[in-house]
Amino acid sequence: MKEENSIHKNTMELTIFKAAEELFVEKGYNGTSTTEIAAKAGCNQALVHYYYRTKANLFNIILKSKINYMISIFNYMDNRDLSFIENLTIAIEMHFDALVKDKRLPMFVFNEVRNNSELVDVVRDVFNSNVSVMFRKLEIVLQEEIKAKRIRKVSAFDLVVTISSLNMFVFLAFPVIDYILNLDEKGVNDLIQERKKDIVRTVINSLRP
Amino acid sequence: MKEENSIHKNTMELTIFKAAEELFVEKGYNGTSTTEIAAKAGCNQALVHYYYRTKANLFNIILKSKINYMISIFNYMDNRDLSFIENLTIAIEMHFDALVKDKRLPMFVFNEVRNNSELVDVVRDVFNSNVSVMFRKLEIVLQEEIKAKRIRKVSAFDLVVTISSLNMFVFLAFPVIDYILNLDEKGVNDLIQERKKDIVRTVINSLRP
């Protein structure tokens, strides 16, 4: 039996984890069976339970890491060599780019969180340990900018929610938009990059005093 | 056996439909069983199949109507007595208010659409019959405003996506935000109304030339 919290040393243990990760993110908890995970990992179904005991346990490990990751990808860094607008533009673009690499992430997290009240504490822990610090730093920078009349009055909360809304929605609504516009892969990528530009423009423009 | 496309005359048939609607929207297709639907409707499980044949069939009827409804709630009306900004503000607020009344709607639709490629045609039909007309009308109004230098250059697509992003995200991310802030019902409602104001401010401000 494996140690709790150990690094995955065993090949098959890790293979199972990655197979589960892909399937859960793609099809959700209810849409994925341990049989399917085993098939994808190329092993017997009992092995999934040998390493992770229950489906719910395996799922929770994965969901928690995804929540952590998703919350971490928005990060305003106050580089003093650059203006606030330049720093903010970088933060927006990096956030967007992280989502491009992981298109299904927001859908997965939001969807699975909604009926899993057990996760209250996880979400709040992540928030308290990372996000709230970033919020406070951003709030200070915003106050300066507002006082100097370089931007309109706005809270860190509203600004971050606005940016998250615009960036994440692209990937949340993706299947629908995809259906409507019926684009090939290049068309989709072009659209996404156009959208990124408009989001930056929209956010920056909306901050003018 | 009931007529196809008939109005629900039978009490139990309608009760089952409404129970299914609530459960599917709340817990998704995979998270809901016909047994559960029957229990909620207060009837035998076989009756669900008697009226709707299969679970998938019942689900598709509901999902289609929800897609239709969701797409219909954003509607820019060009009232000539009002300025463009006033008309747009009304459209944003009405869209937001419709979502307040149906908080789980966007999550349900986006989530279920993602793994249901059978819905390509449904989505495209709805789009072609309603949305594209609205888009064209909005595009004309926008061109006027841009030419008159009353707003910056922006496409109808980007504007509608921006508004949808901001409005829908509130409800998509709701459980997460709820967990983080730990508010009571009044606190939640206040937050939502504050958010609505900021969204209008953000969109309108972002359009300035």
Add this chain to the structure above:
DNA sequence: GAATTGTTTAATAAGCCTATTAAAAACGCA
């Protein structure tokens, strides 16, 4: 190389889920 430990499999129990079938109950009308 025998024993101990760890990995993997086959088999299977127990439960739930969908869908069907046949019978019972309720209804409507002649």
Add this chain to the structure above:
DNA sequence: TGCGTTTTTAATAGGCTTATTAAACAATTC
């Protein structure tokens, strides 16, 4: 009241799912 139709139920087949168990297999150690 009695007959035909519609509505509703009980029973159940068959499939899939999770989780466990015992045995086989592989690896490591002494």
